[in-house]
Amino acid sequence: MIYILVFLLAALLLLLLFIERGDWLAPAPIVTLSFLFSVACAACNVQQWGIDLGLQTTATIFSGVLLFALLCLLFRSVTSRGSTKNPYEVPDAPVRAIRLSIGCQIMLLAFFLFATAVYYWQMRSSFASLGVTGRNWNDMMSTYRTASSDIDLSDLTSMPTWVVYTYNTMHGLAFVILYVIINNFFSEEQTWRRDILLVLCCAVYLVSTILRTGRLPVLEYAFAIALMAWIIWHRIHGWKRTIHLGYVIAVIAAAIGILALFSALRWLVGRTNSADFFSYITSYAGGSIQLFDLYLKNPVPANGIFGQETFRGIVSAFGRHFDNGLTFSWQLEFRYSNGIMLGNVYTAFRYWIYDFGYVGWLVMLALYAFIFTALHTHVKTYNPVGRFDSALVIYAYIFISLVMLPIQDVLFAMDFNPGGIYTLICIVFFGWLIIDKSPRQGSRQKGASEGGPYHVRV
Template identity: 25%
Template sequence: MVYILLVLLLIILLLNFLLNNNDIIAPSVLFSFSFTIAVMFASFYVAKWQLNLHMNTFWVIFLGVLEFSVTSLLVSGIFKLFKSSNNYVREWIPNRISITNIQSILVILFEIFTIFYSVYSVVKLYNGSMLHFTSSVNQYRDQNLFGSENTVSLPLFVSYLRLIVEAMGYWFGYILINNYYVTKKVNIYLSLIVLLSGISSYIMGGRNGIITLLIMLVCFWFIISNKEKQFKKTIEFKTIIKLLIIGVVALSSFESLAFLIGRGGYGDINGLDYLAIYIGAPIKNLDIFLTGSTNRQIGFESQTFIHLVNTFGVKFHLVQRPIKLDLPFQHIWGFSLGNVYTTFYAFIYDFGYRGVGVLVFVMALLSQISYEIVKKSKKFFSPAISSLIYAYIGNTLVMSFFSNKFFEQIFDPLFVKMVIVWILLEIIFIRINFVKIGDKKL
């Protein structure tokens, strides 16, 4: 069944690519690509993991990807029906977005301060040592991810500083890609801003921030390229090769990044086996989950909307305490499978199989609408908020094979705060100076 599913997903991916004018970042392409790669990895371990895919798992993945693809196509078609010939950005031309060196240096200093202050705050929480801060960082990470009751939090001031640095990484990341697209020159200051933003996330024990940043940078490039070519550009073969190289390099460094910050691995598992735990094992884990009972009375203790519940549920006494993700680790014949189950796990955990139909529809609807707004945006003097939002959504679609990133990250009050930071960054770095010196800014 795994091989049949892989063939069907490859067909869906190819059709999505062709029906979207070879647009590699269209929502349906990203979502179907996500599961195609995961099932492909899982197919290498059929014997080792005893991956005899059950029919319910087969239909959940196949119909889920198919529903997302069809919904996206229908939404795109509806937008085309109601657009006039002038609605698309025919006159849009990418322009260099000007950020002064002084502005960049101030941002860099702010990021460096935030990184060191974050590390100091975590070390202080555990009475640790700055020389061995990774020990405190890992305690902090493990206690918040896997601790059942006693979670700890960074001071609110530190959390806001870190949010600003994360938002800066994406905002200046767009400018970095945009200016390189226009001038074919890499700005060292902007590169350092983006790098430090990634380090800020990474230094706290996680690699998700770096992965998100990398995927968003790729999305930025194709948003700019697609808009310039009126979303009709056929992707070149050499571009696909470059993306494959970037992907191989990123995957090759995945294991090393964990050990650099003191995170343990999975025993003597390394290389392709290590990657398989993160990319292919979610398929096996979902299959294990679906062989058990899926009839639960969740109430307000939702896994799908966990951040909304933890923000508003406690405040309005809908739940007694903040809830945690229920992600038990799985093993097969002593071989670790990790504890990730694809995005479908949360839907079925909360609402049963009908949850897949409803929530996949919502994902596809919101993702495609967001992308259609990007197509209509004409902003060129600063990063368009619509482009930033879609790139953020695009990352969650790519990571759908891994977990419920879409609803965890988009339906999260922190995301609203990040959008507010993006707006403030435009006001501070673009609009104020733009008003002062007018068109010379560009």
């Protein structure tokens, strides 16, 4: 059945690319491609894992992807009805540089260093509480990871609220800065060379993510770069124009490089898996497919907490402050397949079916389709020309949720919590403050404006 599923997903992907006119990063194609990649990775381990994909699993995955695609097309048709804007008829438009003064860049870099330093200082305190100070980095991070997921030990690894929100502020700023860098890279003035300090901010942010024992932000940032570059490039050259083969090859090479980096970061975040690159990546991307099949064949009974897995971030936050009965571990059960530990990620579909059954599964598919279709349609037809594009940056921030659907739910299970909502607010607020706050009456027609109180020139 797994090879039939690969064929069906591949055929659906080709059809969707034809319908979307080659827009690879539209919601329907990217979700189909992500599931195709995960299922193909699982197929590479058929013998090793003893995969025997059930009919229910095959039907759930393919029908889920197909329904998502159909809902995306339906919502696009509904939302564009009555609109006079067609992305394939929108005229090409140049991109104007967003120039931040050296003083502003220095302040941003100083804040990023401060946020990373205080987080590291708190990490050292946690290491001392766990009794692992002085061990090698991998041992310390591995112990920290285990304690963080253990509800009885989580107090030893919890961070003060002000440290958490300082990090979340940096998280939001990191996406605003990334937008500035990519915008300037494609601008007529090519001012990105003046943004070295902003690039350092991004580097500091990525280093700080290692301290949080996670590599998902690395993928999050990589796909945000891809999406922003894809949208801005097409705004300049038009959506009718196809990308040169050389760029496609470069993207494939970059993707392989990102996967290699993702694998190499295992040691730094406390992972103990010593498998080779190919085995590790196929296990990470494809293990969820086999685990989802095992779950459907032997489901875990729900415990009655509404949205425990689907909305675990907001539910657990509510439990910490108002109802101790809603305090629970985020860790799902670990499972073996053919004697091999595959982990505890089961695709986003597992969360929705566990909490709400197949009716909830359909509702969540529709919700995902509506949110991402609305954002994608908007950024394809809207060009801010020199202003902060909050919709594009928010879209880039949550875009990883589409890519990760075959593995886990990121948008609602991980980002829908007080910290994630605060990060979104930071993106909108600081984008407006840093980029749009300068007075520019009549300046967009003349060129650059005079800098505002934060010395921003657009």
